[in-house]
Amino acid sequence: MTNISPNIKAKILVEALPYIQEFTGKIVVIKYGGNAMINEELKAAVIQDVVLLNLIGIKVVLVHGGGPEIKEMLEKIHKESTFVNGLRVTDDETMDVVQQVLCGKVNKNLVSLLIKQGGKGVGLAGMDGNLFQSVRYDDIHQNVGTIVEVDPSIVLDVLEKGYIPVVSSVAAGLDQLTNYNINADTAAEKLAVALKAKKLILLTDVMGLMKDPQDESTLISKLKVSQASVYEREGIIKGGMIPKVQCAVEAVRRGVETVNIQDGRIPHSILIELLSDEGIGTMFY
Numbered sequence: 001m002t003n004i005s006p007n008i009k010a011k012i013l014v015e016a017l018p019y020i021q022e023f024t025g026k027i028v029v030i031k032y033g034g035n036a037m038i039n040e041e042l043k044a045a046v047i048q049d050v051v052l053l054n055l056i057g058i059k060v061v062l063v064h065g066g067g068p069e070i071k072e073m074l075e076k077i078h079k080e081s082t083f084v085n086g087l088r089v090t091d092d093e094t095m096d097v098v099q100q101v102l103c104g105k106v107n108k109n110l111v112s113l114l115i116k117q118g119g120k121g122v123g124l125a126g127m128d129g130n131l132f133q134s135v136r137y138d139d140i141h142q143n144v145g146t147i148v149e150v151d152p153s154i155v156l157d158v159l160e161k162g163y164i165p166v167v168s169s170v171a172a173g174l175d176q177l178t179n180y181n182i183n184a185d186t187a188a189e190k191l192a193v194a195l196k197a198k199k200l201i202l203l204t205d206v207m208g209l210m211k212d213p214q215d216e217s218t219l220i221s222k223l224k225v226s227q228a229s230v231y232e233r234e235g236i237i238k239g240g241m242i243p244k245v246q247c248a249v250e251a252v253r254r255g256v257e258t259v260n261i262q263d264g265r266i267p268h269s270i271l272i273e274l275l276s277d278e279g280i281g282t283m284f285y
């Protein structure tokens, strides 16, 4: 930053003013996926963005995944894991690992990183305060859940006190016997809707939704949700992008103003999207 003149630095700060005014006091949910947690430098940049937003009065909620960390732990115990339609088949032993990794390792590491950057994080799982209640998704996926009820009170309480809620995507079963594994995009979408969030940001490992995933010049920068089905029918949305687009469409239909699918590998992509004239990724509206 030393080669940028003070004048330009001031212009960049002033450019943020209308966005700060628009978002202060509003809730923004950010989903941080495991594939975007690729190195410590990048993680620190995401965490700095979250701390900065919190300090200027934006109520940020971090919902995290941790697919690669779950994979690593399962490999250590020589346990095979398969995905059907983008969701992990989760038997009892796998569920133990999912809960340990998401609610333990990943959640607490993110809370520690927030503290390291001067923020105040509070880790929560879907079981805490009955945040997410779920039932079995289907028989194939075993302990994968469908969220049927969200009680956002605990998150609102934590936000009210000025803390940053860090939420892992594990839910309590309505039967009160089992906990369920939830896809983190889905958990973020359900929470954003329940919190009446102004914006949902899904950080991933590609630029956004592209007409041709191999060609970044085909990025769709803005998409009216009513148009998303056209792309679905054309078959250009595949793999992990399918649940993401479905979450984005559902969130907008249920009241979240805009949803962004954007590249978490770009340092400070959250600040660029929220506080500058520069749009990033694909914005669903």
Ligand SMILES: Nc1ncnc2c1ncn2[C@@H]1O[C@H](COP(=O)(O)OP(=O)(O)O)[C@@H](O)[C@H]1O
Pocket: 033, 034, 035, 036, 067, 203, 204, 205, 206, 208, 209, 210, 211, 212, 213, 236, 237, 238, 239, 240, 241, 242
């Ligand atoms: N049309 C598309 N545009 C962009 N990415 C796509 C598209 N279709 C499929 N994908 C794939 O979706 C992936 C993102 O989903 P996923 O790997 O589940 O992300 P995350 O781990 O961040 O939740 C991309 O890496 C890309 O390979």
Ligand SMILES: CC(=O)N[C@@H](CCC(=O)OP(=O)(O)O)C(=O)O
Pocket: 032, 033, 034, 035, 064, 065, 066, 067, 068, 070, 086, 087, 088, 098, 144, 169, 181, 182, 183, 184, 185
């Ligand atoms: C049901 C299901 O598939 N759950 C996911 C939960 C974690 C997740 O979604 O993590 P990412 O966001 O890093 O992909 C899983 O077991 O991997």
